[in-house]
Amino acid sequence: MPKLKLGPEAEHRLMAAREYRGLARIEGPLIFVRKTHPVGYRELVECVDSGGTLRLGMVMDSSDDLVVAQIFEGTQNLTLPDTRVRFTGKPLSLGVSTAMLGRVFDGLGRPIDGGPPPKAEREVDVNGRPINPIAREYPRDFIQTGISAIDGMNTLIRGQKLPIFSGNGLPHNELAAQIARQAKIRGGKTDFAVVFAAMGVKHDVATFFTRSFEETGSSDNVALFLSLADDPSIERIVTPRVALSLAEYLAYEKGMHVLVILTDMANYCESLREISTIRGEIPSRKGYPGYLYSDLAEIYERSGMIKGLPGSITQLPILTMPNDDISHPIPDLTGYITEGQIVFERDMAGRGIYPPVAGLPSLSRLMKDGIGKGMTREDHPHLASQLFAAYSYVKDVRNLASVIGEEELSPLDKKYIAFGEFFETRFINQSSSEERSMEQTLDLGWEALRRLPAEELHRVTDEELDTWYGAEVGE
């Protein structure tokens, strides 16, 4: 048979116009289509139901005669004979522009605030591409959040991905909003933007964030992507990718410093599991697919800084740990990819401490290169290390006290108890509107250490003791 000589691209475009009527099978969010032309893996699918409504989907499996595609808006009301399917010949893409700031979109990036679609400056594939590791710039500039638990102990660095591991009913939204409000980079004004992606969260949560941005007058610098709890769960698979596509455009092409808040990653993983199960894949832990790690990495690794480019993407994913269990696959795999984690503790929240940041399991991996002389203050690295060490011992002393009673503790151990009390109620604890400078935070840290005798402070140098621990030796 003579074959038309066409380049693969042109051939694809020609074929893409072809429309198929009728489906072979529908199962959950997946449709199965018999077709006659080659369809690419992960190609965008347009699907029109009998009522004429357009839905979007993505090819998950493509073979000689059958294509499996997932429909983002769900498959309710689709019929086998009357559904029409078009393969577009390109992956799901998003038209991005700076005009998207100040707007609200659905989980697929279509405006839902009543305004017209913003004029796209560029079309980008939402799946993104991995950043070449040698093109990365190692992040070093700290972001001052005005929150002691973060600035002092788990310093956030521009270009970092630092998730909040929380639980249901804990104030993770308040903290994320506070960070978005207060985040500052020392010296120098910069273009700052927030990209907010909601996956399966309640309407109230979305409203909380919208209002919080409005109150500070920053909503012009915020783009919201909302896939709420009552939207089809499959849509959530795409939402973070859509949001990050805009973030990448703003950061790497427009030179902005972008803070991306993703909430709630647990819902995202649930959707992934749902689809994996329907496709009959072999599950690994707790029914989650074996590629959960790779899939999460595709999202989290879309952050950082690029050599020679001014912008940055800082990610603040929020995830509620099922049953507060940090070893659950979702927080566990997240922790292996992200550069540290802020962990919430229910017990601290119960005692009225805000933010209830657990001292010991929380960690910022990039902190070491962003603090100290010339960046925060020269005493910061040793001070933070000393606070961690002392607070860790407090936990031991408290365990002991719960057995033998606080009265029976040695005088030194009692001092540790006092230190722990001060550390939690004065250093960690602050109001959700309080903004502390880095100096205030560090001074407060030394004030906490003054509850302890100088001989106990092994992790700070003698000079630091002279300068900061000072004359007012703890009583």
Add this chain to the structure above:
Amino acid sequence: MNERIIGRVQRVNGPVIILKGVRDARMLELVHVGDNLLVGEVIKLEGEKALVQVYEDTTGLAPGEPAYGSGMPLSLELGPGLLGSIYDGIQRPLDELLKRTGTFIGRGVSANALDRSKRWRFVPTAAKECLLNAGAVLGTVQETSRIEHRICLPPDISGKLISVAPEGEYGVDDIVAVIDTGKERRELTMVQRWPIRVPRPARSRRPPSIPLVTGQRVIDTLFPLAKGGTVAIPGGFGTGKTMTQHAIAKWCDADLIVYIGCGERGNEMTDVLTEFPHLVDPRTGKSLMERTVLIANTSNMPVSAREASVYTGVTIAEYFRDQGYHVAVMADSTSRWAEALRELSGRMEEMPAEEGFPAYLPTRIAEFYERAGYMDTLSGAEGSMSIIGAVSPPGGDFSEPVTQHTKRFVRCFWGLDRNLANARHYPAISWLDSYSEYLEDVSPWWTDLVGEGWAQDRKEVVELLRRETRLLQVVKLVGPDALPDSQRFVIEVCSLFKNAFLQQNAFDDVDRFSSPLKQYRMLSLILAYWRRGAAAIKQGVSLGALRKIAVLQDIVKMKFTIKDDDEEAFAKLAAALDRAMDRLESAYA
């Protein structure tokens, strides 16, 4: 392209695809798939179908597109130019990819692993007309100021050397020797190719006897690794696996480092890339990058290339081992490699064993670690490859399959402890869970260095730590005051040992590396305090008085204040300790 079409795509489902109409494909053959020429490998043949694992993102690949066979297995280019390079999992140089496709990695790019434009000064060492064994050295190239690259015969070629190029500048593709193998004449360049999944042969294996000195006290003194040995570092996230790997890669006394970032964070590789060129090797005064090869397949890069990356790393390491070097391979993390196996196995719809991992997981782990060893190489030199594999157990639970199977095939285990990490006690290597089977093997080396006492002293301190653990359980129940002074002193000494010896600050210019001699002096001082203190308590000296002696503060800080091998400072400190104890005892006498 001179490759033949071996079949057409029938089905695409992620990184594993099915080809149809396949007649002459070979198992493990390197193939290029589709119009974009994505790199892949044949992993299963069945009738007219072939399963291909694709090393790049398969988005857009459609049924009907052709697949081209290369006729050879996935192989590496080995020759001058490897050092200081950074490759992806299938040995494509990342700087070349950057030039071709920009900041974000594109697809279907083929690039030479070794720079073709570079000229190397080749100095022949083999004489014409000589009969050469496989692996024999033909000549040398001074690749970096510290590493002399020895150009050897490939392991599968031997014969009479008909001609060898005179000293001069050559590119890697220039012919530098002609060999008469008896059957044919072979023209050789400075490059050889070797399939990644086949271990490179050596003459024989030797028992390990020399420690790989890492400069990390908890490792060298308590749980030493031998050159040619294998070790696993398991730990949950945030316990410091990568930090430990970095510290070893920086300061260990191997000649060469191959660092495999397998499915880990992009910024960690950037950290290595920005930091290593500025760090100076304490032994040679040269930049650390001059002895390092990096393999970077970060977590968001394609999963099948992650599977290949560990083999790429060990093959490069074996190549340098064959030149008579001691090479240390850091694999961070082997769990990501195992997970890549699981993911691919799932896509192939294989029957899973434990937790979805394929049943051949233990075999693959064993094959990987067994490539390590201390060898007599084919060229007659001695060389070794040590493997230091990080393991990332889900939930920090060491009972999961990857940790358990790895434990079966390594002889050294550095278990990282969450509680230590939470207290910012780094390196967070647990003294209770960890072990080293190389202890006996390397004892003679230590004895040569510091005398008979080493094994005994080490044993004593380990025994103390075990006693402390038991005592702490009692303390948890009744408080420390219920214990007699002699037992509280055990806790006291162990706490000193942890603070002053086991904890090591990777960011302090002095503390980040301790020479074996310094380690032993520190250990001796702490044990001297223990021995004299225990005797003093018997004589009625109170624990409070023992705690208060001023010299103790100097002992706590000696890791920061006393430089390597400053024998005088250690002698002074020891004398000061003796005097303080003498005074105490005489006060109570």
